[in-house]
Amino acid sequence: MKILFVCTGNTCRSPMAEALLKHKMPEAEVQSAGIFAMKNQRPNDHVVEALQQQGVTLDTISQPVTGELLHWADLVLTMTTQHKQSLIMEYPDFQEKYYTLKEYVSNNDKKIWNQLKQQYADYEEKRSQFIQRYQHKMDHYKLEQELKEYLRHDWEKIQKLESSLINYDISDPFGGDVDTYKQTLDEIQKHIDALILKIQ
Structure with a gap:
């Protein structure tokens, strides 16, 4: 299964999710992208540090969401409901693939x-x-x-x-310190663990 994680700028939450899934499930085909992302930006330093403290390497650079990427993905997991809405409005042809990460692993x-x-x-x-x-x-x-x-x-x-x-948003650590990013990472990690159980 090919999975695409999507957030706003692709230097924070979606690269965290991508790195965690690759780390825990190396065979997974996974990418991340941002709705308003520019190409080839490095992830936020706090993201890199928070992941390193978990023993997870982050080797991704930012890319914008495109029709080609959405076509490639079997499943598109957004970090918030707003991100999902934006995709539905801009790329309605792929909406059967869109879920928030929390929504996909929940049955509610x-x-x-x-x-x-x-x-x-x-x-x-x-x-x-x-x-x-x-x-x-x-x-x-x-x-x-x-x-x-x-x-x-x-x-x-x-x-x-x-x-x-129910609120299906992953908290946004933008502007916070490393501890704030670690809290978001912990939140994402819990749902990545549930995702792995679901797709295996």
């Missing part, structure tokens, strides 16, 4: 997630149909305003469903 809320996937699919279809119909009839600003109003009710339904979910 499956019914709500299925409803959410359908809501997102309906939202995206309505959005693209509206744009196709009106893009030549109004300027860009007007189109954005009308589109927002047209989809407002659908977006409220999505937000309501999401607010009923």
